[in-house]
Amino acid sequence: MAQSLVLITVDCLRADHVGFLGYPRKTTPVLDELAGSSTVFSNAIVAGAPTYYSFPAIMASRHPLALGRDVVGIAPEEPTIASVLSQSGYATGAFLAANPYLSPRFGYDAGFDTFNDFLGNGPPRADALKVTAASLRNRMNSYLDKACHSLGPVGGVYDELYFQYCQAIASRSGQSLDSLRRFPSADVILDEASVWLDNVGAQPFFLWLHFMDPHSPYYPKEEVLQWMAGDSIAAHALRANSYWNREDAGARRLHSRRDEVVALYDAGIRWVDSQIGRLVDKLRLHQLWDNCIFAVTADHGEEFLEHGGRYHSPAKLTEELIHVPLLMHGGKASGAEVHNEPFSQVDLAPTLLDALNIPAPANFRGTSVWAQSGKREGSGKAVIVESIATCKNPFDPQRRVGPRLLAVRDSKYKLVLDFASSQDKLFNLKNDPDELHALPASAEKPVRRRLLERARNHIAESIHSREMGQRLDAQLRDLRRECGDPVGSVVA
Numbered sequence: 422m423a424q425s426l427v428l429i430t431v432d433c434l435r436a437d438h439v440g441f442l443g444y445p446r447k448t449t450p451v452l453d454e455l456a457g458s459s460t461v462f463s464n465a466i467v468a469g470a471p472t473y474y475s476f477p478a479i480m481a482s483r484h485p486l487a488l489g490r491d492v493v494g495i496a497p498e499e500p501t502i503a504s505v506l507s508q509s510g511y512a513t514g515a516f517l518a519a520n521p522y523l524s525p526r527f528g529y530d531a532g533f534d535t536f537n538d539f540l541g542n543g544p545p546r547a548d549a550l551k552v553t554a555a556s557l558r559n560r561m562n563s564y565l566d567k568a569c570h571s572l573g574p575v576g577g578v579y580d581e582l583y584f585q586y587c588q589a590i591a592s593r594s595g596q597s598l599d600s601l602r603r604f605p606s607a608d609v610i611l612d613e614a615s616v617w618l619d620n621v622g623a624q625p626f627f628l629w630l631h632f633m634d635p636h637s638p639y640y641p642k643e644e645v646l647q648w649m650a651g652d653s654i655a656a657h658a659l660r661a662n663s664y665w666n667r668e669d670a671g672a673r674r675l676h677s678r679r680d681e682v683v684a685l686y687d688a689g690i691r692w693v694d695s696q697i698g699r700l701v702d703k704l705r706l707h708q709l710w711d712n713c714i715f716a717v718t719a720d721h722g723e724e725f726l727e728h729g730g731r732y733h734s735p736a737k738l739t740e741e742l743i744h745v746p747l748l749m750h751g752g753k754a755s756g757a758e759v760h761n762e763p764f765s766q767v768d769l770a771p772t773l774l775d776a777l778n779i780p781a782p783a784n785f786r787g788t789s790v791w792a793q794s795g796k797r798e799g800s801g802k803a804v805i806v807e808s809i810a811t812c813k814n815p816f817d818p819q820r821r822v823g824p825r826l827l828a829v830r831d832s833k834y835k836l837v838l839d840f841a842s843s844q845d846k847l848f849n850l851k852n853d854p855d856e857l858h859a860l861p862a863s864a865e866k867p868v869r870r871r872l873l874e875r876a877r878n879h880i881a882e883s884i885h886s887r888e889m890g891q892r893l894d895a896q897l898r899d900l901r902r903e904c905g906d907p908v909g910s911v912v913a
């Protein structure tokens with residue numbers, strides 16, 4: 422029988438926070454063990470960040486801006502790994518932890534017989550429209566905030582007082598971490614997927630799971646905090662998240678909270694790992710494991726002040742945001758192999774299809790890693806990452822069209838081109854892994870030229886190969902939605 426495929430994507434999971442890539446804290450014991458019999462890609466790089474610039478490559482092997490900057494998501498009729506497998510006779514199911522960008526609105530349901538995005542039937546974040554005590558408090562705060570900041574130094578004092586006031590209210594209400602969590606946790610997603618697996622029958626299947634546990638706000642399951650660090654952190658989770666989210670907090674104060682916030686983020690990863698363990702056990706129990714390709718990766722990383730920021734802004738393509746874990750188990754991918762070459766997620770879908778011995782559609786831009794192996798170029802292989810720096814809410818079509826931010830990265834160097842400021846910065850990642858000191862403009866000229874040439878070819882290629890039919894279909898879909906749909910939320 423044909424092999425099945427499980428693809429797990431974890432939101433915000435950085436490569437350097439998983440054990441099998443060297444993280445010292447025990448975040449991924451299940452994956453670490455699995456890595457011993459898997460192909461591990463130690464240098465997997467997303468094609469764009471955050472979520473809405475990353476997933477076109479994962480699902481459709483396409484660079485995110487290739488259909489035009491105004492097109493976000495999968496175009497109608499655009500072939501994806503799900504549609505290819507569906508046409509090949511696979512049962513296809515997706516269970517996604519309420520990320521509004523991975524919804525039918527952006528075309529991600531294409532090719533799935535079962536698509537549960539946990540967003541409900543209404544527009545995303547409908548709760549944001551409800552008038553609650555908290556939202557009234559926010560409105561009042563915004564009014565007072567403006568008034569106080571117009572008075573100069575009083576503004577800072579007011580920020581502090583208001584923050585303390587909110588903390589007092591929150592601690593009085595005694596909210597549990599479960600009630601503060603914004604997305605369904607991995608166990609909830611897996612429970613639904615398990616029911617689907619029980620009913621899938623004898624056909625081969627493609628199961629896609631997307632977990633949001635490491636996404637902010639960082640409210641992990643309390644039991645996982647006990648496994649990792651005792652429950653003392655749970656008591657401070659609300660305060661830590663509130664501090665971390667403050668617009669007005671200076672770098673020194675944020676740094677003082679960083680370890681606490683990272684511990685909460687790591688606990689989210691550990692919970693995902695435990696649920697992956699549950700899934701593997703289930704597949705083994707049902708004799709599905711040995712006939713299954715199993716892949717785990719992330720859509721982007723997360724920043725914890727490494728370059729002065731938090732979360733995952735499209736305005737940066739730094740390593741903590743673009744370098745993600747990737748492991749594959751089963752079929753060609755079994756056997757404790759490590760690929761250290763840069764691996765673009767544009768190549769992920771063709772690689773997975775190759776593992777299943779199914780040809781990739783002609784319009785997939787990437788190539789299977791096994792088809793590339795004969796023509797490796799050492800450090801010459803450079804991958805592309807791109808975003809629109811100003812697009813923080815692609816629900817608003819006007820925000821989508823801004824200057825491009827583009828990075829070209831090989832195993833040693835990274836060139837970052839900022840089209841807004843017409844600046845380019847070259848980093849030597851071997852000597853400067855934290856990416857803090859751009860090389861002087863006069864340094865490494867041949868390298869700079871080579872990477873610039875790669876960037877130029879990428880842009881020319883994406884303009885020439887633009888599928889006008891898909892582009893127009895996607896524009897029409899957006900126009901239709903604009904006519905009757907309210908603007909959504911700002912989550913990535």
Ligand SMILES: [Zn+2]
Pocket residue numbers: 432433471472473720721913
């Ligand atoms: Zn994301």
